[in-house]
Amino acid sequence: MLLYNSLGQTKQEFVPHSQDIVNMYTCGPTVYHYAHIGNLRTYIMEDVLEKYLRFAGYNVKRVMNITDVGHLSSDADTGEDKMLSGAKREHKTVMEIAKFYTDAFFADCDKLNIKKPDVVEPATNCIDEFINMISVLLEKGYAYIAGGNVYFDTSKLDTYYVFGNMNEDDLAVGVRDSVEEDENKRNKADFVLWFTKSKFDSQELKWESPWGLGYPGWHIECSCISNKHNGEYLDIHCGGIDNAFPHHTNEIAQSESFLGHKWCNYWFHVLHLNDARGKMSKSKGDFLTVSLLESKGYNPLVYRMFCLQSHYRKPLTFSYESLDNTANAYDKLIKRISSLDKEGTPDKAQAEPYIDSFKEALDNDINTSLGLTCVYDVLKSELDDATKLYVIEEFDKVLSLDLTKSEQKNSPSADGELATEVEALIEKRTKARAEKDWATADAIRDKLKEMHVVLVDTKDGIQWHIEN
Numbered sequence: 513m514l515l516y517n518s519l520g521q522t523k524q525e526f527v528p529h530s531q532d533i534v535n536m537y538t539c540g541p542t543v544y545h546y547a548h549i550g551n552l553r554t555y556i557m558e559d560v561l562e563k564y565l566r567f568a569g570y571n572v573k574r575v576m577n578i579t580d581v582g583h584l585s586s587d588a589d590t591g592e593d594k595m596l597s598g599a600k601r602e603h604k605t606v607m608e609i610a611k612f613y614t615d616a617f618f619a620d621c622d623k624l625n626i627k628k629p630d631v632v633e634p635a636t637n638c639i640d641e642f643i644n645m646i647s648v649l650l651e652k653g654y655a656y657i658a659g660g661n662v663y664f665d666t667s668k669l670d671t672y673y674v675f676g677n678m679n680e681d682d683l684a685v686g687v688r689d690s691v692e693e694d695e696n697k698r699n700k701a702d703f704v705l706w707f708t709k710s711k712f713d714s715q716e717l718k719w720e721s722p723w724g725l726g727y728p729g730w731h732i733e734c735s736c737i738s739n740k741h742n743g744e745y746l747d748i749h750c751g752g753i754d755n756a757f758p759h760h761t762n763e764i765a766q767s768e769s770f771l772g773h774k775w776c777n778y779w780f781h782v783l784h785l786n787d788a789r790g791k792m793s794k795s796k797g798d799f800l801t802v803s804l805l806e807s808k809g810y811n812p813l814v815y816r817m818f819c820l821q822s823h824y825r826k827p828l829t830f831s832y833e834s835l836d837n838t839a840n841a842y843d844k845l846i847k848r849i850s851s852l853d854k855e856g857t858p859d860k861a862q863a864e865p866y867i868d869s870f871k872e873a874l875d876n877d878i879n880t881s882l883g884l885t886c887v888y889d890v891l892k893s894e895l896d897d898a899t900k901l902y903v904i905e906e907f908d909k910v911l912s913l914d915l916t917k918s919e920q921k922n923s924p925s926a927d928g929e930l931a932t933e934v935e936a937l938i939e940k941r942t943k944a945r946a947e948k949d950w951a952t953a954d955a956i957r958d959k960l961k962e963m964h965v966v967l968v969d970t971k972d973g974i975q976w977h978i979e980n
């Protein structure tokens with residue numbers, strides 16, 4: 513199997529460290545808000561990779577962290593803590609926010625047929641491991657204490673910018689985030705391993721450590737959680753391309769300095785989802801979530817198919833027009849498959865060459881669009897219906913589009929119910945306003961506000977979305 517590796521920036525033959533198992537690590541969500549569909553593109557493509565490895569006969573152990581502490585608004589550890597800002601926004605505690613958005617994340621994954629990783633570990637479970645790794649880095653001289661915080665010393669490494677294609681100036685921390693650079697840092701690329709002091713609002717969650725009461729930096733958690741569950745040798749580390757720097761670069765610096773040998777052999781990075789304005793993010797434009805797509809009548813699996821239609825290493829541009837095209841294609845495909853005669857026994861020998869072509873597509877750096885073409889090739893083929901169904905069921909172990917399930921996921925979900933409730937409230941409020949019943953209108957406005965619903969008056973009437 514050929515896999516593009518961000519280390520070396522070439523397609524490489526995939527060879528796991530041990531024949532028995534593929535150790536795979538995924539950077540999980542920072543659970544301070546809903547995931548937008550751009551984040552979820554990454555999880556969909558990682559899910560395909562994991563399922564294809566299993567399809568190809570590997571045992572896989574996949575580990576994911578949940579960031580519930582230490583992720584500041586800039587990845588270069590400046591700015592406000594994301595969890596704290598989520599808690600303030602919703603007048604809840606950090607742990608309540610973490611629980612709510614962890615559940616919301618897995619509910620979205622479920623709707624998109626993304627399998628839950630074998631191990632899911634919240635960062636706050638691993639404080640002892642963080643403290644241990646940081647202590648070792650200090651002992652080995654890879655870290656220093658300044659201004660109360662512990663920093664990683666990037667000047668101690670032969671190569672820090674391991675992914676190569678980065679321009680050091682572009683990445684200069686102070687410039688990139690247009691915030692004041694941390695004066696405690698000896699080198700511009702150094703990063704925090706443990707905070708006891710921050711210029712910004714203090715953390716709600718703090719732990720005793722040899723360096724004082726404080727909390728871990730974001731990067732250390734992935735190094736430790738992977739080491740804890742995947743062991744010293746990691747085969748594939750996954751994440752969105754924007755995590756390559758500084759997050760993954762810092763993970764490699766920490767892990768390899770701690771272990772004293774090469775840590776992870778393959779780095780799998782998924783490119784951005786863009787909209788007409790550029791890279792999609794929570795902070796600008798429409799906040800596109802799975803729930804929003806559902807409220808507009810889309811089956812979440814249509815979005816999964818939309819992602820599979822393009823290669824993970826190409827930026828993908830989202831528009832409702834292209835999603836509509838995919839929705840049409842998906843409906844037609846499901847209809848065609850459900851019209852196949854389910855009686856009879858599949859002829860597995862006849863099926864073989866079709867399964868081989870599918871493998872060939874996926875073996876070539878997870879070419880999912882070619883994988884989808886294989887489904888159409890089977891439908892067009894001379895195979896009998898039972899064999900066609902068998903082959904498509906096999907493909908669907910990787911594609912996970914519910915291709916052969918006659919009952920589609922159209923039942924009203926919790927989020928569908930939310931949309932119905934919001935629409936009903938808006939209608940009541942409009943009526944109350946028309947009747948000049950301001951008390952009722954205001955009460956409904958407050959209720960919607962509590963639900964984080966933002967109303968926008970447009971020429972087509974009132975539009976709504978969930979608060980950014």
Ligand SMILES: [Zn+2]
Binds near residue numbers: 538539540734759
């Ligand atoms: Zn990570």
